[in-house]
Amino acid sequence: MEQKFAELKSRLSEIHDLRRVQELLFWDQTVFMPPGGGPVRGAQLETLDRIAHEKFVSDAIGALLEELRPLEESLDYDSDEASLIRVTRRDWDKARRVPAELAAEMTRAAADGHDIWAKARQDSDFATFLPALERNVELKRRYIECFAPYEDPYDPLLDDYEPGMKTAEVHAVFDDLKRELIPLIAEVANGTDDDFLRGPFDVGAQHELSLELVRRFGFADDHFRLDRTVHPFAASSARNDIRLTTRYKESDLTSLFTAMHECGHGLYEHGVSEMLERTPLCHGVSSALHESQSRMWENVVGRSRPFWRWFYPRLQSAFPDALGGVEPDRFYGAINRVRPTYIRVDADEATYNLHIILRFELELEIVNDRIALRDLPEAWNTRFKEYLGIDVPEDRLGILQDVHWSGGGFGYFPTYSLGNIVSLQIWEKVRDALPDLEDDFERGEFGRLHEWLRENLYSLGRKYTPQETLERITGSGIDAGPYVRYLKDKLGALAAA
Amino acid sequence: MEQKFAELKSRLSEIHDLRRVQELLFWDQTVFMPPGGGPVRGAQLETLDRIAHEKFVSDAIGALLEELRPLEESLDYDSDEASLIRVTRRDWDKARRVPAELAAEMTRAAADGHDIWAKARQDSDFATFLPALERNVELKRRYIECFAPYEDPYDPLLDDYEPGMKTAEVHAVFDDLKRELIPLIAEVANGTDDDFLRGPFDVGAQHELSLELVRRFGFADDHFRLDRTVHPFAASSARNDIRLTTRYKESDLTSLFTAMHECGHGLYEHGVSEMLERTPLCHGVSSALHESQSRMWENVVGRSRPFWRWFYPRLQSAFPDALGGVEPDRFYGAINRVRPTYIRVDADEATYNLHIILRFELELEIVNDRIALRDLPEAWNTRFKEYLGIDVPEDRLGILQDVHWSGGGFGYFPTYSLGNIVSLQIWEKVRDALPDLEDDFERGEFGRLHEWLRENLYSLGRKYTPQETLERITGSGIDAGPYVRYLKDKLGALAAA
Numbered sequence: 005m006e007q008k009f010a011e012l013k014s015r016l017s018e019i020h021d022l023r024r025v026q027e028l029l030f031w032d033q034t035v036f037m038p039p040g041g042g043p044v045r046g047a048q049l050e051t052l053d054r055i056a057h058e059k060f061v062s063d064a065i066g067a068l069l070e071e072l073r074p075l076e077e078s079l080d081y082d083s084d085e086a087s088l089i090r091v092t093r094r095d096w097d098k099a100r101r102v103p104a105e106l107a108a109e110m111t112r113a114a115a116d117g118h119d120i121w122a123k124a125r126q127d128s129d130f131a132t133f134l135p136a137l138e139r140n141v142e143l144k145r146r147y148i149e150c151f152a153p154y155e156d157p158y159d160p161l162l163d164d165y166e167p168g169m170k171t172a173e174v175h176a177v178f179d180d181l182k183r184e185l186i187p188l189i190a191e192v193a194n195g196t197d198d199d200f201l202r203g204p205f206d207v208g209a210q211h212e213l214s215l216e217l218v219r220r221f222g223f224a225d226d227h228f229r230l231d232r233t234v235h236p237f238a239a240s241s242a243r244n245d246i247r248l249t250t251r252y253k254e255s256d257l258t259s260l261f262t263a264m265h266e267c268g269h270g271l272y273e274h275g276v277s278e279m280l281e282r283t284p285l286c287h288g289v290s291s292a293l294h295e296s297q298s299r300m301w302e303n304v305v306g307r308s309r310p311f312w313r314w315f316y317p318r319l320q321s322a323f324p325d326a327l328g329g330v331e332p333d334r335f336y337g338a339i340n341r342v343r344p345t346y347i348r349v350d351a352d353e354a355t356y357n358l359h360i361i362l363r364f365e366l367e368l369e370i371v372n373d374r375i376a377l378r379d380l381p382e383a384w385n386t387r388f389k390e391y392l393g394i395d396v397p398e399d400r401l402g403i404l405q406d407v408h409w410s411g412g413g414f415g416y417f418p419t420y421s422l423g424n425i426v427s428l429q430i431w432e433k434v435r436d437a438l439p440d441l442e443d444d445f446e447r448g449e450f451g452r453l454h455e456w457l458r459e460n461l462y463s464l465g466r467k468y469t470p471q472e473t474l475e476r477i478t479g480s481g482i483d484a485g486p487y488v489r490y491l492k493d494k495l496g497a498l499a500a501a
Numbered sequence: 502m503e504q505k506f507a508e509l510k511s512r513l514s515e516i517h518d519l520r521r522v523q524e525l526l527f528w529d530q531t532v533f534m535p536p537g538g539g540p541v542r543g544a545q546l547e548t549l550d551r552i553a554h555e556k557f558v559s560d561a562i563g564a565l566l567e568e569l570r571p572l573e574e575s576l577d578y579d580s581d582e583a584s585l586i587r588v589t590r591r592d593w594d595k596a597r598r599v600p601a602e603l604a605a606e607m608t609r610a611a612a613d614g615h616d617i618w619a620k621a622r623q624d625s626d627f628a629t630f631l632p633a634l635e636r637n638v639e640l641k642r643r644y645i646e647c648f649a650p651y652e653d654p655y656d657p658l659l660d661d662y663e664p665g666m667k668t669a670e671v672h673a674v675f676d677d678l679k680r681e682l683i684p685l686i687a688e689v690a691n692g693t694d695d696d697f698l699r700g701p702f703d704v705g706a707q708h709e710l711s712l713e714l715v716r717r718f719g720f721a722d723d724h725f726r727l728d729r730t731v732h733p734f735a736a737s738s739a740r741n742d743i744r745l746t747t748r749y750k751e752s753d754l755t756s757l758f759t760a761m762h763e764c765g766h767g768l769y770e771h772g773v774s775e776m777l778e779r780t781p782l783c784h785g786v787s788s789a790l791h792e793s794q795s796r797m798w799e800n801v802v803g804r805s806r807p808f809w810r811w812f813y814p815r816l817q818s819a820f821p822d823a824l825g826g827v828e829p830d831r832f833y834g835a836i837n838r839v840r841p842t843y844i845r846v847d848a849d850e851a852t853y854n855l856h857i858i859l860r861f862e863l864e865l866e867i868v869n870d871r872i873a874l875r876d877l878p879e880a881w882n883t884r885f886k887e888y889l890g891i892d893v894p895e896d897r898l899g900i901l902q903d904v905h906w907s908g909g910g911f912g913y914f915p916t917y918s919l920g921n922i923v924s925l926q927i928w929e930k931v932r933d934a935l936p937d938l939e940d941d942f943e944r945g946e947f948g949r950l951h952e953w954l955r956e957n958l959y960s961l962g963r964k965y966t967p968q969e970t971l972e973r974i975t976g977s978g979i980d981a982g983p984y985v986r987y988l989k990d991k992l993g994a995l996a997a998a
Contacts, residue, residue, distance in 0.1 A: 017544070017548075018548050018551075018552070021544060021545045021548040021549070022548065022549075022552075024541070024545060025522060025526065025545055025549065028526070028529065029522065029525070032525065032529065036533070036726065037738070037742060038722070038723055038724055038725055038726055038741070038742050038743075039723045040721075040723045040724040040739070040740075040741025040742055041738050041739045041741060041742025043739075044521075044738065044739030044740075044741075044742065044778065044779065045738070045739065045742070047514070047518060047779060048518045048521060048522055048738075051514075051515050051518040051519065052518070052519075052522065054515075055515070055519075055552065224537075225535070226535055226536045226537045227535055227537040228535055229533065229535055241534070241538055241541065241542070241545075242537070242538045242540075242541030242542065243537075243541075244535070244537025244538060244541075245534060245535050245537055245538025245541065245542070246535075281541065282541065282544060
């Protein structure tokens with residue numbers, strides 16, 4: 005039995021290596037690769053993906069999982085070994101349900117869809133995108149059928165990013181959030197002057213400040229890199245080899261928030277227990293839990309008053325021309341300014357969620373066949389007006405702005421806001437455990453926060469389901485309450501100031 | 502038959518992808534990887550190596566090669582298809598002869614040997630290295646037996662780097678070279694003043710000059726990178742994604758020659774026919790042919806008078822303090838100064854070969870069991886005195902200086918000098934075809950040289966054996982004559998000046 009387990013682990017390590025190498029190759033492609041390498045890189049990524057997939061869905065792994073049932077049952081549920089068998093069985097069952105031809109068709113349709121979407125967005129022409137969207141939706145329906153029966157056809161899609169989460173739960177928390185958020189935003193949206201946030205801010209100084217934040221938040225130099233790319237992300241080649249990426253513009257300070265955001269993702273991957281290295285458990289547990297960490301470091305920490313009491317003097321001395329004459333309160337108000345805008349990725353902390361809720365509602369209607377795809381632009385515009393109070397002037401700034409649907413990526417959007425919600429559920433527990441935590445931030449110290457998160461969340465990796473993980477930390481399921489309270493307190497205080 | 506060929510090609514492309522990815526991972530490890538990534542990177546490289554090896558030595562590939570014999574015989578010998586089958590059969594036959602356990606033992610012994618050697622070199626203590634050397638030699642003997650029968654036990658080792666080359670041929674050309682070189686060096690060695698080569702030379706300016714050379718020699722910006730590392734090398738992720746590496750020291754200008762050297766390797770890989778991309782033929786054909794190109798661009802071009810007529814004014818304006826008052830002739834004399842020194846990698850163009858010939862002679866004696874390993878330091882020192890006229894003061898500067906033997910890497914050393922020899926055989930043909938070529942260099946133009954080499958050598962990749970390749974270009978086998986003439990002319994003229 006010991007030997008069977010060793011064989012399973014060795015096979016899974018091999019597959020995990022291939023997956024990590026894919027991640028590194030993607031990082032290299034977007035950060036350092038000379039453009040001429042593109043076509044062959046695509047083929048290399050396909051090769052690694054095919055080999056990893058074939059090795060994973062093999063009968064041999066299925067047989068080992070069966071043979072190891074007695075071992076699993078004899079072990080503590082919390083043990084690394086039982087968890088590895090349990091989680092792998094779930095992954096394997098899922099992977100075996102999708103025929104290879106369908107997976108290949110979806111990959112092709114996604115690649116085609118991406119290029120068609122990019123052109124359609126540029127031209128703000130939804131009609132030219134429609135056929136590609138139809139094709140991707142049709143394939144997604146076939147994909148969903150691989151997982152029948154289900155409560156809601158959206159469930160299998162959500163499950164790809166948020167294992168075990170049900171559509172009905174998301175609906176419930178999003179309804180709670182929406183009910184509170186629409187009137188709150190109408191109340192606190194404001195025209196605070198933030199012209200001083202347009203710089204110019206020297207890009208070299210932004211890089212130094214970004215590095216300082218990443219180091220202060222808890223990364224040793226031997227364990228990370230921070231490089232420039234077009235669409236920032238965090239990748240991991242190993243627990244102690246985290247590749248953060250960011251971008252700099254002279255005309256704003258977004259890079260600081262990007263650095264904190266990607267650092268949050270990176271700290272999660274970096275903090276997984278060493279015992280789980282080179283296993284499929286060596287990863288953040290779900291998109292929402294991952295996003296809860298990027299958002300916590302970016303927003304809950306990085307847009308807080310205590311943080312800026314420490315960091316604002318540093319920022320002023322880095323950019324004396326732009327910020328020398330700007331009072332701390334004005335700066336704090338400007339980086340927390342609430343204002344309805346068209347583009348999700350540029351949206352403030354509060355309005356961001358309404359972009360997501362709208363996407364989620366439309367995805368549900370698409371998958372449940374309750375809307376004709378050609379009617380999506382109008383549906384987007386109508387509801388955008390209803391939720392955020394502004395008229396969308398063109399589809400480029402509305403339905404066409406995001407890449408996800410071009411590759412059939414339904415089910416991902418909700419995890420962005422679920423991440424916000426979860427971040428505050430966890431944050432309340434952090435505050436209970438460390439009531440004087442914000443004093444640390446005023447001194448630029450984040451070690452106790454990092455350590456608490458590492459111990460209570462990061463180290464677990466994928467041992468438990470997202471729900472089990474959240475339950476272990478907070479004692480409850482997903483709940484919009486803490487996040488709503490946080491936004492009301494923070495934004496209410498700002499509006500009253 | 503068409504389908505069988507497509508299947509072979511598809512399997513080989515997959516394996517080739519894995520090999521290229523290994524190369525990229527190695528590049529990343531030495532150039533950008535945070536140190537914390539080391540242990541997992543080692544595991545990732547092992548995984549890729551094992552999968553690629555297993556896929557290649559499979560019975561399935563053997564069966565396809567058998568089934569494709571009729572197709573191969575029906576095709577033109579020069580066709581890409583026949584060449585792919587022919588070369589793959591040779592590779593496969595060779596790979597199948599080595600038992601997996603032996604290969605694994607050799608890998609472990611090499612890893613252990615490396616660390617022990619590094620310590621022994623530091624301490625200049627051959628005795629502590631001896632047991633690791635003995636182990637590696639013993640394994641190498643078992644490896645050699647996998648290829649019995651052979652004329653000389655050194656043949657199978659040489660064949661790993663120089664397929665088809667026989668020990669007797671190397672012996673013959675090295676004897677020719679040694680006979681000419683020993684008296685030539687004694688005659689032309691000199692004490693020319695080269696103190697001005699100690700800088701300081703600003704590292705940023707060295708990088709800009711290096712980039713300019715790489716671009717002028719023929720690389721478009723979309724197809725390469727030039728980064729810093731400790732031990733420079735060139736890696737290739739694809740024909741149009743070449744990663745050159747170099748190093749800079751303020752105290753000398755070695756980086757310029759390193760850039761030209763690695764650029765030569767890179768241009769070879771970059772110039773392989775597009776039709777061979779993602780096949781095992783997409784590579785330089787052997788170590789010696791590869792080295793002939795790095796040496797041609799570094800030495801035959803990069804240490805020539807016409808080249809410096811163009812480049813020296815640029816160098817002077819980059820480093821006016823160090824070189825402003827140094828006449829071109831003095832500079833040219835200094836970078837071509839011949840002088841016996843201890844360390845191979847720092848040796849001049851001429852004495853370098855005697856380091857190599859000495860290594861080759863000792864390797865032959867080791868493999869043929871004509872020397873006790875403990876006697877190697879004395880044998881090195883005695884012959885070094887005989888060939889180069891200087892006494893080796895400690896083993897760190899003698900027998901222990903090079904890494905190769907620590908991992909059982911016998912058979913590689915000779916290819917360095919074979920590369921020098923071949924570079925001049927090819928160069929004579931280039932000069933016949935383009936008699937006024939050096940006029941180009943004086944204008945900083947290298948396009949005609951690059952194009953000739955691409956057409957006549959680089960594009961062939963591994964389609965032909967190294968011998969066939971050389972024969973196609975020069976009409977003859979390996980011959981030290983052109984190289985000896987070149988050294989005599991160049992160094993004789995310098996000594997007379």
